[in-house]
Amino acid sequence: MKIEYDCIPCICRQVLEASRMAVGEDRKIIRDILNEYARMIPDITDDDSAPQIVTRIQNYIKQKAGKDDIYLEFKEKNIKAAQQYYPTIEKLVKSSEDPLLSALIMSAVGNSIDAGVSLNVDIEDNVKRAIENGFSHSDYPFFKEQLSNANSILIIADNAGEAVFDKLLIQELLKYKVNLTYAVRDKPILNDVTMKEAKNIGIDRYCSLISSGCDTPGIVLKNASKEFLQIFSNADIIISKGQGNLEGLLDESKPIFYLLKIKCHVIAKRLNGGLKTGDFVFKYY
Amino acid sequence: MKIEYDCIPCICRQVLEASRMAVGEDRKIIRDILNEYARMIPDITDDDSAPQIVTRIQNYIKQKAGKDDIYLEFKEKNIKAAQQYYPTIEKLVKSSEDPLLSALIMSAVGNSIDAGVSLNVDIEDNVKRAIENGFSHSDYPFFKEQLSNANSILIIADNAGEAVFDKLLIQELLKYKVNLTYAVRDKPILNDVTMKEAKNIGIDRYCSLISSGCDTPGIVLKNASKEFLQIFSNADIIISKGQGNLEGLLDESKPIFYLLKIKCHVIAKRLNGGLKTGDFVFKYY
Structure with missing residues (x-):
């Protein structure tokens, strides 16, 4: 884009x-x-x-x-905050009517919960409301249809904190007997998740963990690694998380499920459909 | 500043x-x-x-x-919106327990009501709540004390829309038998009120109307006119409206009553006292 x-x-x-x-x-x-x-x-x-x-x-x-990772401390705080809420969210997702849908929502909600959020925020209440209100745009029915025939899924990851909640999404998706790959940034950029954080979080215990080869805060296919491009081409379903990846991928021909919280009016406008800043979106495009 | x-x-x-x-x-x-x-x-x-x-x-x-006044249309819309609410606000101020205090609050609230505000906003409810909640910082008791001995007041104006509400403040102040001057920008800059709009609004029917001599969106004393500087030096009370004027005056030695809505964290921090963006302030400094 x-x-x-x-x-x-x-x-x-x-x-x-x-x-x-x-x-x-x-x-x-x-x-x-x-x-x-x-x-x-x-x-x-x-x-x-x-x-x-x-x-x-x-x-x-x-x-x-003179630093390789400016956001290191910030990322660590985000991960810690997300881990603190993980048991509550795990319980909410697993006891909800549709755990896969709830896990998708939580994966999008994840990037709201960062170190900058006041500890006084009633996170449980926020999360409950997110599950109740759901996505502002949802292509979930079509996703379920695709999922029933899919052998492979690629998740393109975003921030470090929300990667903690992505574990729940990964667990729900694995129930569909799919081959799952989780792709992270190649080098530290902003608060995006790299191999180091993803391993610390334990994503590799659930699925394949690869680097995209990109050091941009969002996939730019011309800079991606061969390994990534091969998985990208062959995946039956691609879930792209966050705005950065969307900006890198929206003009590509391969259709993708975009899972994000809209953080600015430029992206809201680009996605059409009366969406606005703050909306949670799961859009096939 | x-x-x-x-x-x-x-x-x-x-x-x-x-x-x-x-x-x-x-x-x-x-x-x-x-x-x-x-x-x-x-x-x-x-x-x-x-x-x-x-x-x-x-x-x-x-x-x-190739335009002298980029914000002309925007200012006209703001004035129109403010005029639409004027009768309601006039009634609320005049029937309130302390009409002068209410008029001060409304003068600060004024710059929230602009052409960008949705017509669905319940303005009456907003205004009522502002009068109820009042200022986040208020030096009103000291102001009243000063006012009882004052012969002259200078109001340094801010945006065009809120100048409509300033008429109520001017009327309340005139009850104290003071000599009142209302100073506007010399040339169009942003949506600030100039002589043209102030006359259209009818400020000159109530008090002296002068140009500050400044074309900056806030008073910069070294650029001000002799007439303004003379009134500025001799005024018993100065009320400076909005952030722009505060930025120009805060480092000057003469103490001033700052009347504003805080619109960014830089100003909130500069004013100390745990103030935050969105707060209405009446501060002697």
């Missing part, structure tokens, strides 16, 4: 946040990073995607901070 | 909005404007204030769009 002008100020905000996470309150380095992003803006072409631009400036931040 | 790094992405978002308002969907011009702002970023010094930077890039937008 080509970059929209709305992404330019939004990435600027993200750059500032990441800079602070990387170097604290070192105003000189933060200023240098903001200036570097400003210098990039006139060179952004209409063919660039937001994940590509983000990777470019995030690599600059890593270099200035 | 010196610019914070958080203002850089925020101004970028505002530039995009203003560009669209100015030239519609002309991607080439919008792109040119975004690039111009990007080029400005490395030149922003720690001594610049946000209103100064905003003026610089807004002037560029005006030039590219």
